[in-house]
Amino acid sequence: xxxPTTRQHAWEGVVPKEDxxxxxxxxxxxxxxxxxxxxxxxxxxxxxxxxxxxxxxLEAMRTYPTACGQAGWDAVHAIARLLEVARPLGVPVFxxxxxxxxxxxxxxxxxxxxxxxxxxxxxxEFVKEIxxxxxxxxxxxxxPSAFFGTPFASYxxxxxxxxxxxxxxxxxxxxxxxxxxxxxxxxxxAIIEECVYDRGAxxxxxxxxxxxxxxxxxxxxxxxxxYLAALKSSE
Amino acid sequence: xxxPTTRQHAWEGVVPKEDxxxxxxxxxxxxxxxxxxxxxxxxxxxxxxxxxxxxxxLEAMRTYPTACGQAGWDAVHAIARLLEVARPLGVPVFxxxxxxxxxxxxxxxxxxxxxxxxxxxxxxEFVKEIxxxxxxxxxxxxxPSAFFGTPFASYxxxxxxxxxxxxxxxxxxxxxxxxxxxxxxxxxxAIIEECVYDRGAxxxxxxxxxxxxxxxxxxxxxxxxxYLAALKSSE
Amino acid sequence: xxxPTTRQHAWEGVVPKEDxxxxxxxxxxxxxxxxxxxxxxxxxxxxxxxxxxxxxxLEAMRTYPTACGQAGWDAVHAIARLLEVARPLGVPVFxxxxxxxxxxxxxxxxxxxxxxxxxxxxxxEFVKEIxxxxxxxxxxxxxPSAFFGTPFASYxxxxxxxxxxxxxxxxxxxxxxxxxxxxxxxxxxAIIEECVYDRGAxxxxxxxxxxxxxxxxxxxxxxxxxYLAALKSSE
Amino acid sequence: xxxPTTRQHAWEGVVPKEDxxxxxxxxxxxxxxxxxxxxxxxxxxxxxxxxxxxxxxLEAMRTYPTACGQAGWDAVHAIARLLEVARPLGVPVFxxxxxxxxxxxxxxxxxxxxxxxxxxxxxxEFVKEIxxxxxxxxxxxxxPSAFFGTPFASYxxxxxxxxxxxxxxxxxxxxxxxxxxxxxxxxxxAIIEECVYDRGAxxxxxxxxxxxxxxxxxxxxxxxxxYLAALKSSE
Numbered sequence: 001x002x003x004p005t006t007r008q009h010a011w012e013g014v015v016p017k018e019d020x021x022x023x024x025x026x027x028x029x030x031x032x033x034x035x036x037x038x039x040x041x042x043x044x045x046x047x048x049x050x051x052x053x054x055x056x057x058l059e060a061m062r063t064y065p066t067a068c069g070q071a072g073w074d075a076v077h078a079i080a081r082l083l084e085v086a087r088p089l090g091v092p093v094f095x096x097x098x099x100x101x102x103x104x105x106x107x108x109x110x111x112x113x114x115x116x117x118x119x120x121x122x123x124x125e126f127v128k129e130i131x132x133x134x135x136x137x138x139x140x141x142x143x144p145s146a147f148f149g150t151p152f153a154s155y156x157x158x159x160x161x162x163x164x165x166x167x168x169x170x171x172x173x174x175x176x177x178x179x180x181x182x183x184x185x186x187x188x189x190a191i192i193e194e195c196v197y198d199r200g201a202x203x204x205x206x207x208x209x210x211x212x213x214x215x216x217x218x219x220x221x222x223x224x225x226x227y228l229a230a231l232k233s234s235e
Numbered sequence: 236x237x238x239p240t241t242r243q244h245a246w247e248g249v250v251p252k253e254d255x256x257x258x259x260x261x262x263x264x265x266x267x268x269x270x271x272x273x274x275x276x277x278x279x280x281x282x283x284x285x286x287x288x289x290x291x292x293l294e295a296m297r298t299y300p301t302a303c304g305q306a307g308w309d310a311v312h313a314i315a316r317l318l319e320v321a322r323p324l325g326v327p328v329f330x331x332x333x334x335x336x337x338x339x340x341x342x343x344x345x346x347x348x349x350x351x352x353x354x355x356x357x358x359x360e361f362v363k364e365i366x367x368x369x370x371x372x373x374x375x376x377x378x379p380s381a382f383f384g385t386p387f388a389s390y391x392x393x394x395x396x397x398x399x400x401x402x403x404x405x406x407x408x409x410x411x412x413x414x415x416x417x418x419x420x421x422x423x424x425a426i427i428e429e430c431v432y433d434r435g436a437x438x439x440x441x442x443x444x445x446x447x448x449x450x451x452x453x454x455x456x457x458x459x460x461x462y463l464a465a466l467k468s469s470e
Numbered sequence: 471x472x473x474p475t476t477r478q479h480a481w482e483g484v485v486p487k488e489d490x491x492x493x494x495x496x497x498x499x500x501x502x503x504x505x506x507x508x509x510x511x512x513x514x515x516x517x518x519x520x521x522x523x524x525x526x527x528l529e530a531m532r533t534y535p536t537a538c539g540q541a542g543w544d545a546v547h548a549i550a551r552l553l554e555v556a557r558p559l560g561v562p563v564f565x566x567x568x569x570x571x572x573x574x575x576x577x578x579x580x581x582x583x584x585x586x587x588x589x590x591x592x593x594x595e596f597v598k599e600i601x602x603x604x605x606x607x608x609x610x611x612x613x614p615s616a617f618f619g620t621p622f623a624s625y626x627x628x629x630x631x632x633x634x635x636x637x638x639x640x641x642x643x644x645x646x647x648x649x650x651x652x653x654x655x656x657x658x659x660a661i662i663e664e665c666v667y668d669r670g671a672x673x674x675x676x677x678x679x680x681x682x683x684x685x686x687x688x689x690x691x692x693x694x695x696x697y698l699a700a701l702k703s704s705e
Numbered sequence: 706x707x708x709p710t711t712r713q714h715a716w717e718g719v720v721p722k723e724d725x726x727x728x729x730x731x732x733x734x735x736x737x738x739x740x741x742x743x744x745x746x747x748x749x750x751x752x753x754x755x756x757x758x759x760x761x762x763l764e765a766m767r768t769y770p771t772a773c774g775q776a777g778w779d780a781v782h783a784i785a786r787l788l789e790v791a792r793p794l795g796v797p798v799f800x801x802x803x804x805x806x807x808x809x810x811x812x813x814x815x816x817x818x819x820x821x822x823x824x825x826x827x828x829x830e831f832v833k834e835i836x837x838x839x840x841x842x843x844x845x846x847x848x849p850s851a852f853f854g855t856p857f858a859s860y861x862x863x864x865x866x867x868x869x870x871x872x873x874x875x876x877x878x879x880x881x882x883x884x885x886x887x888x889x890x891x892x893x894x895a896i897i898e899e900c901v902y903d904r905g906a907x908x909x910x911x912x913x914x915x916x917x918x919x920x921x922x923x924x925x926x927x928x929x930x931x932y933l934a935a936l937k938s939s940e
Contacts, residue, residue: 019435022292025352026300026434032343054863057257065261103844107421107863108267112449115262137809140845141858143419144449151654151847151854153623158656162630172445178411184378184621186342187629199261200254206441212405214347214379338609342628372574375610376623386619386889388614393577393891397865419856421863425778489905492762496770496904497820502813527727535731562766577891578737582919585732611742614919642915650882654848667733670724676911680877684817686848 009193009218011209014202028213034227035188038088039161042079042092043146043168043175045130047122048098050076050197057199064123066116068169071197071204078194078221079130079167085225087133089232092159095132096146096178098140100124105142120185127173145177153185163188167195172203176211183215190217192224244428244453246444249437253356263448267463270397270423274327278381278410280365283333283358285311285404285432292434299358300350303404303418306432306439307313313429313456314365314402320460322368324467327394330367331413335359340377348470380412388420398423400459401451402419402430407438411446425452427459448455479663479688481679484672487579498683505658505694510563511554512549513616513645515600515640518568518593520546520667534536534593535585536644538639541667541674548664549600549637555695557603561704562629565602566616566648570594575612584636599608615647623655633658635694637665642673646681654684661689662694714898714923716914717752719907733918739932740893744866745798747784747792748851748873748880750835751801753828754782755902762904768819769828775917776902776909783899783926784835784872790930792838794937797864800837801844801851801883805829810847850882858890868893868927871898871921877908888920895922897929 023029031232050072051060057069081091101117110117126132137159139152146152157166166175166189175196182189191211198204211216248338284308285307286295292304318328333414336352361367372390374381381387391399399412401424410431417424426446433439447453493499495528520542521530527539554561556705571587596602607629609622616622626634634652636645636659652659661681668674682688728734755777756765762774788798806822815822831837842864846855861869869887871880871894880901887894896916903909917923 002343019437022296022434025293025296026348028348030348030349033251058260061260063256080479102843103840104860107859108418108423108450109268112265112418113261113263114265135808138807141279143859144415145419148416148419149856149859154654154656154812154854155809156847157632158629160632162627176445177412177415180415181348181381181383183343184383185381186624188343192919193353199257200250203441203445204251206438207445210438210442214408215343215419216347227340257808338605339625342624372575373572376526378624384619384621384624387890388891389577389613389619390574392862392867397862418861421859479933485905485907492766492904495763495766496818498818500817500819502816511773529728529729531727560802578888578893578920581737582735582921583731583733584735610812614885615889618886618889627904643919647882647885647916648873650849650885651853653813653817654850658813670720672724673911673915676908680881680908680912684878685813 007220009208009212010205011207013044014205015041015209023213032188032217034190034217035162036231037160038091038163038165038228038231039156039159040082040165041096041146041167041178042093042130042168043096043166043178044098044126045076045079045168046097046124047127048119049169050127052122058094064119065075066119068197068199072169073171075167075195075197076127076129078192082167082192082221082224083130084197085228089228092161093132093136094139094146094152094155095126095136096141096150096152096174097126098124099140099142144183146174147178147181147185156187161187163190166191170195171196172200172207173198176207179211179216190219190224192219192221193218242446242455244443245440248286249440250444258448267423267452269452272395273326273400273463273466273468274391274394274396275317275326275400276331276402276413277328277365278305278331278401278413279333280311280314280362281332281359282401283354284403287357296427297353301354303432303434308403310402310404310430310432311362313336313427317427317430317456317459318404320463324463326463327396328367328371329374329381329387329389330361330371331376331385331409332361333359334375334377354412365380368443379409380416381409382413382416382420391422397423398425401426404432406431406433407435408461409432411442414446414451424450425454425459427456428453429456476691478495479678479682480675484675486592502658502687504687506658507630508633508635508698508701508703509626509631510552510561510562510635511566511616511648512521512563512600513566513635513636513648514568515546515549515597515638516567516594517597518589519639520597522592527601529630534589536589538667538669542639545637545639545665545667546597546599548662550613552637552662552665552691552694553600555698559698561698562631563606563698564609564616564622565596565606566611566620566622566644567596568594568611569612614644615651616644617648617655626657631657633660636661639667640668641668642670642677643668646677649681649686660689660694662691663688664691712925714913714917719910720914722758724828728918735764735891737922739895740867741936742865743796743868743870743933743936744864745787745796745870746801746851746872746883747798747835748801748871748883749803750781750784750832750873751802752832753824754874755832757827769824771824773904776827777874780872780900780902781832781834783897787872787897787900787926787929788835790933794933795839796933797866798837798841799844799851799855799857799860800841801846801879802831803829803882804845804847829857849879850886852883852886852890853881861892866892868895871896874902875905876901876905877905877912881912882938884916884921890902894920895924895929897926899926
């Protein structure tokens with residue numbers, strides 16, 4: 001079992017001391033806290049973002065250039081642990097995901113990341129270990145944030161969710177953008193550190209730091225599991 | 236005059252080589268390019284984000300804990316250069332800014348950054364050197380992105396803008412969130428590196444890297460000035 | 471006191487029988503029902519929409535061409551009754567309102583309704599009888615819907631509101647547009663018939679009919695007062 | 706060929722004279738005008754909204770309770786005429802449509818219109834006569850407006866559209882909501898009267914009146930065909 005006292009966030013030892021002093025004096029980074037009605041949000045955990053099987057990132061990228069490799073599979077297993085606890089408690093689960101690209105989807109994306117336009121059907125499938133069940137909410141999206149151009153906010157309101165627990169990828173892409181929007185909508189927002197992943201180690205660390213300072217609580221999986229259990233028993 | 240060949244982006248020498256290899260192989264970071272109808276977007280350049288006068292950040296923070304100090308004033312001067320060229324060309328200028336907080340604005344923000352709730356009126360004023368003129372569009376906002384909960388997209392559409400040139404602060408906060416949304420709306424999006432600023436050096440560098448890889452072109456002021464001049468002469 | 475059994479909705483006797491048969495067979499118009507955490511939404515009740523004092527509409531329009539006259543004042547008095555009951559219960563109150571127009575606000579509106587661009591400051595003031603109190607939430611807006619280009623949804627989420635009770639004007643304009651958006655966000659949505667008003671009798675009637683068929687419950691003030699009292703006593 | 710001088714809008718003879726006087730004096734209903742880069746928007750023209758073949762509405766409703774019958778088929782033929790002219794000119798065509806309902810889509814809709822939750826797969830198919838071609842943009846939607854919870858605005862911006870020409874159904878539902886949002890985004894907005902349809906004659910007429918007064922130009926198909934031809938020849 002993880003020992004909280006020795007565990008370090010990805011940004012510790014990465015963000016320089018001068019920056020930490022400034023953020024601390026400016027009064028950022030306080031805990032926002034979790035609410036009473038959580039929802040789990042699993043973003044873009046499709047084969048195109050992890051690869052077809054666990055492998056180092058450069059190897060995984062031979063199949064899908066957008067794969068994150070081992071970091072992705074580690075997160076998949078952490079998400080599986082989360083779902084194992086959350087599903088029996090009836091916590092709603094949302095799957096924002098990238099729908100296969102159509103010719104008319106090029107937009108600005110095809111300019112910045114042309115490789116994204118050529119991924120096979122299998123690449124868009126949800127990773128089996130954490131795949132949606134019939135009662136889960138699927139949210140196809142065309143843009144990074146799970147909220148942009150989707151009815152995600154409407155689903156959260158319908159389910160009475162007040163707290164979003166973010167999982168998936170990438171930390172510096174769709175997770176970050178979704179955290180900023182969830183915060184702007186005034187949902188309580190948390191990112192479960194073991195459950196998110198990225199292709200770049202530094203971007204992963206700094207985006208966790210940024211979001212923890214400004215938008216979300218970056219939390220440990222064990223603490224989330226304890227929170228879910230406590231919610232249940234206090235009902 | 237700056238010599239492009241020797242100038243370095245803030246992330247160069249910061250993002251590790253392994254990460255650069257992955258991003259490059261994955262096919263990210265291509266130039267998106269600029270369009271024919273630019274608009275200048277100056278985000279949150281208010282005294283609360285720079286301080287009342289040029290000073291090192293820790294000193295500036297004594298007046299406003301959210302001040303960025305010298306980095307902010309350097310950007311103010313760069314933005315002033317940009318406006319000097321752009322205004323005579325009739326390029327529309329937009330000022331998304333943080334409106335003074337009301338009691339009912341606490342929301343999630345007061346949880347994460349309580350110090351933001353206590354800034355005096357002067358802190359909300361636009362910095363004189365780059366203050367709006369009567370024909371400019373003011374966009375009060377309550378959340379990080381200039382688009383979230385504002386009619387900014389409607390103004391851009393009304394003015395026929397196809398390209399947003401982002402300036403202001405912070406690179407890792409409102410500029411980043413606005414870039415992600417501008418990209419999602421399919422506006423061509425550029426961040427002018429000398430015109431944006433942050434309180435943390437690492438977050439500044441990594442957020443420029445992230446946005447340049449995925450959402451926007453991070454460009455130099457001189458190149459933007461040349462682009463604006465060329466647009467004019469080709470009309 | 472109103473006698474429910476004899477009271478008629480504005481559309482009764484107006485919508486032809488053939489249309490009623492079709493809507494009924496199609497399965498529209500079921501009661502959506504109200505939730506446990508209501509919020510009161512008072513849209514655009516400013517002097518520009520009622521006139522400076524009670525008067526027939528054509529007379530009121532001499533001061534403000536957008537004034538609705540007596541119908542507006544009748545609604546003002548009904549809203550005052552609502553607030554008298556709701557405020558002591560701590561029900562949150564929201565005031566979406568039209569902010570004074572700036573030169574850059576012309577957009578499509580100045581094309582369709584040029585007279586809207588020339589209203590004096592007094593016209594934008596809230597009508598004294600129902601004016602906001604310090605704890606109420608003000609939502610300046612540039613477009614018809616209270617949600618479009620505003621952070622209204624974020625405020626509703628922050629306050630935990632699950633049900634919006636719509637008042638104000640015009641039934642066929644901002645109330646209708648706000649009802650459609652509230653419904654789309656999955657808030658339970660009701661329009662209090664005595665508390666909304668319009669400049670056109672037919673549009674008023676038909677928009678109440680449309681929204682009652684598709685988006686909202688059109689309800690009577692007495693029933694809302696009873697609902698609020700019941701909520702309180704069941705806590 | 707239709708003779709414009711004798712043709713009447715659906716609301717003529719329906720909206721009472723007193724209302725017309727008020728709207729006119731208030732300064733509503735001016736022509737907004739069309740722009741240079743139109744896009745055609747065909748909303749919800751699926752078998753569920755017209756029926757499997759032309760038939761009176763009460764008969765068509767036996768297959769799909771939401772069918773509009775003959776009015777729908779008349780519009781289908783008008784839309785086909787529009788496409789025949791517009792496609793060779795390269796005008797972009799957008800198809801916002803209702804995606805088949807999932808269990809998790811109930812939300813507020815299942816409360817107001819339970820019959821909508823039970824339509825077969827064929828009912829969701831596009832009507833063959835006006836079905837999308839591969840280059841057209843499909844926009845699945847969960848709520849009335851083509852803009853709400855969809856990336857429609859992003860597609861319009863990507864294609865450089867400044868004018869939306871609305872077709873489809875229902876006039877008082879998704880067309881009305883889409884017109885209000887298109888107007889709020891500052892797109893020039895027109896509704897082609899022969900190309901829209903509804904299940905209720907009065908709602909059809911009054912919603913055309915409302916939108917023509919406030920948000921959109923209600924125009925005739927022949928005038929749109931002439932406008933498209935003129936655009937082409939002036940390039």
